[in-house]
Amino acid sequence: MKILIIEDEKELGRNMSEYLAAENFTCEIAPDFATALAKSDAFDYDCVLLDISLPDGNGLNILKEMKANNRSDGIIIISARNSIDDRITGLNLGADDYLPKPFHLSELGARVAAIIRRRRFGGNKTISVNELEINTEAKTVLVNNAFVDITRKEYDLLLYLLINKNRVISKNAIAEHLSGGEEGLFDNFDFIYTHIKNLKRKLTGAGCEDYIRSVYGMGYKFDVKS
Amino acid sequence: MKLLNRSIQSYIIYSVIIILVAVPVFYFVIQAIVHEEIDEGLVAQKEELLQRLQKLPDSMFRNESMVQALGLTPAAQPAEKNRFLNTTTFDNISGEHIPYRVIEFGMVLGGKPFSYQLKRSMVDNEDLIQSIVAVMVVLMILMVAGFLIINRVISRKIWKPFYSTVHTLNEYDLEKNETPFLEKTNIAEFSNLNKTISALIKRNNAVFQSQKEFTENAAHEMQTPLAILQGKIELLMQTEPLNTDQARLISDLANASQRMNRLNSSLLLLTKIENNQFIERENISVDETVDKMITQYAWMAEQKNLLFEKHALQKLSIDANRPLLEILISNLITNAIRHTPDSGTLVTEATASGELIIKIQRSMVRSIIPGYLNVLKKKVQTAAVPVLG
Numbered sequence: 001m002k003i004l005i006i007e008d009e010k011e012l013g014r015n016m017s018e019y020l021a022a023e024n025f026t027c028e029i030a031p032d033f034a035t036a037l038a039k040s041d042a043f044d045y046d047c048v049l050l051d052i053s054l055p056d057g058n059g060l061n062i063l064k065e066m067k068a069n070n071r072s073d074g075i076i077i078i079s080a081r082n083s084i085d086d087r088i089t090g091l092n093l094g095a096d097d098y099l100p101k102p103f104h105l106s107e108l109g110a111r112v113a114a115i116i117r118r119r120r121f122g123g124n125k126t127i128s129v130n131e132l133e134i135n136t137e138a139k140t141v142l143v144n145n146a147f148v149d150i151t152r153k154e155y156d157l158l159l160y161l162l163i164n165k166n167r168v169i170s171k172n173a174i175a176e177h178l179s180g181g182e183e184g185l186f187d188n189f190d191f192i193y194t195h196i197k198n199l200k201r202k203l204t205g206a207g208c209e210d211y212i213r214s215v216y217g218m219g220y221k222f223d224v225k226s
Numbered sequence: 227m228k229l230l231n232r233s234i235q236s237y238i239i240y241s242v243i244i245i246l247v248a249v250p251v252f253y254f255v256i257q258a259i260v261h262e263e264i265d266e267g268l269v270a271q272k273e274e275l276l277q278r279l280q281k282l283p284d285s286m287f288r289n290e291s292m293v294q295a296l297g298l299t300p301a302a303q304p305a306e307k308n309r310f311l312n313t314t315t316f317d318n319i320s321g322e323h324i325p326y327r328v329i330e331f332g333m334v335l336g337g338k339p340f341s342y343q344l345k346r347s348m349v350d351n352e353d354l355i356q357s358i359v360a361v362m363v364v365l366m367i368l369m370v371a372g373f374l375i376i377n378r379v380i381s382r383k384i385w386k387p388f389y390s391t392v393h394t395l396n397e398y399d400l401e402k403n404e405t406p407f408l409e410k411t412n413i414a415e416f417s418n419l420n421k422t423i424s425a426l427i428k429r430n431n432a433v434f435q436s437q438k439e440f441t442e443n444a445a446h447e448m449q450t451p452l453a454i455l456q457g458k459i460e461l462l463m464q465t466e467p468l469n470t471d472q473a474r475l476i477s478d479l480a481n482a483s484q485r486m487n488r489l490n491s492s493l494l495l496l497t498k499i500e501n502n503q504f505i506e507r508e509n510i511s512v513d514e515t516v517d518k519m520i521t522q523y524a525w526m527a528e529q530k531n532l533l534f535e536k537h538a539l540q541k542l543s544i545d546a547n548r549p550l551l552e553i554l555i556s557n558l559i560t561n562a563i564r565h566t567p568d569s570g571t572l573v574t575e576a577t578a579s580g581e582l583i584i585k586i587q588r589s590m591v592r593s594i595i596p597g598y599l600n601v602l603k604k605k606v607q608t609a610a611v612p613v614l615g
Binding site for chain 1: 452458
């Protein structure tokens with residue numbers, strides 16, 4: 001699957017492509033407006049990550065151009081300006097999502113996966129790993145084809161870990177994801193620990209292998225050898 | 227007090243004093259002049275009378291009935307000087323007391339001293355004085371009134387550009403980034419004032435604009451390196467092999483960078499508030515906002531097994547900026563959740579006096595975090611710091 005990263009900051013572009021590459025995405029980086037316009041014009045991408053403040057043009061114009069050409073690529077706007085106006089403008093122009101800087105790479109991974117899932121029309125709405133299966137439409141979890149009763153937060157957590165599988169996800173990223181992007185709500189990560197503990201208990205109780213590992217207290221990892 | 231009234235007030239006080247002083251003074255001066263005139267006439271009359279009396283034969287003055295008929299009064303001493311008197315006599319015809327000016331003088335006739343009184347009615351003169359004074363008073367009042375009216379009209383005209391400038395400034399909104407049009411005026415002071423104001427506004431706009439740009443730049447300049455840093459830390463987490471020490475260091479780095487992110491976004495929010503970039507006001511129901519926030523943070527409360535209780539004595543609503551009010555209330559609620567001990571109860575209360583109170587209840591002890599709405603109101607309106615701690 002192909003992703004176009006339109007980002008003028010070289011290091012940030014590399015961060016994103018490096019992280020997404022591990023998910024078997026093919027990433028191309030367009031560091032300026034002209035390249036971005038040329039690439040988005042010439043090729044189809046599954047997802048375009050669009051930084052709207054580029055040195056030689058406004059990224060929103062690329063978005064307008066793509067929409068004018070009836071392109072169906074998924075588009076996530078990445079912006080340093082986290083203002084409601086920008087968000088509304090971007091989404092009104094047809095972007096699929098809006099991710100304010102700075103963001104966690106795992107959050108980016110989850111958003112990209114969500115866009116790609118949504119774009120697979122009529123396709124498979126399930127993500128499965130061995131005996132574990134998540135239906136992203138019904139928001140249900142099955143282990144060996146049997147439903148597991150988990151809470152909404154536990155579902156979010158499991159999906160987040162699964163999408164970023166085999167990668168360490170920091171506690172900060174998990175906390176931010178679960179609280180819906182709200183910052184500064186937590187003095188400690190006890191609540192993550194509680195959620196993880198409950199989730200592990202429910203999954204193993206249903207006969208699922210214990211995939212979720214704590215990594216040296218840095219964060220958690222959905223560990224599955226393929 | 228208006229400037230216009232202020233200057234007129236002094237004029238009015240001055241005019242009243244002048245009228246009160248001038249009218250009696252004028253009356254007495256006119257009266258004195260008239261008396262002098264009458265006295266002069268009386269003296270002339272006296273001289274004429276003396277001349278005629280001296281032509282009479284001396285024998286006449288020895289005859290007492292003759293003396294009485296002439297109106298002469300025998301005197302003990304021959305008076306040297308003229309004496310002037312004011313008397314009144316009752317007049318039977320008009321039924322009034324009529325004032326007279328009287329001259330009393332002495333003379334020696336036929337070797338005998340006599341005194342004599344000459345009278346002159348002052349009725350006509352008194353009337354004249356009164357008429358003159360009345361006309362004078364009317365004239366003065368007319369003059370003062372006219373003066374005041376003219377002054378008022380002229381002042382109104384003169385101050386018009388000033389009031390128009392004030393009105394324009396009242397309507398002026400820095401956010402809109404437009405230079406208000408100040409009316410042209412011929413009066414040097416006002417045109418000077420308008421020039422100064424225009425220059426000030428231009429400078430203000432420029433400063434505001436650059437401040438806004440600074441905010442945006444700060445956002446962009448800071449957020450990007452922070453995003454890079456955070457990304458690198460996350461990538462570092464993925465490297466293998468890692469040992470416990472390295473993992474701990476990476477963890478600390480991640481926490482520090484997270485804190486930096488939070489600080490940066492708080493700073494940006496504060497700058498935005500200080501730049502008054504939250505201008506849109508709408509009438510917001512505080513109850514609904516509180517309910518919405520409570521729903522949003524219900525999961526946090528669940529974590530600590532907290533109960534929410536709501537006592538709404540009345541509907542609260544204020545004019546505020548929605549995003550700011552939401553930030554404020556969500557900060558209050560998350561702080562309250564954070565500080566409530568496990569299995570406690572959080573009470574939100576809207577009091578009759580229009581305050582919003584968020585209380586924390588433990589089993590027995592009651593501690594209160596009051597978020598007074600009037601304080602909140604002020605904070606939201608002056609767009610000051612949202613309550614953070």
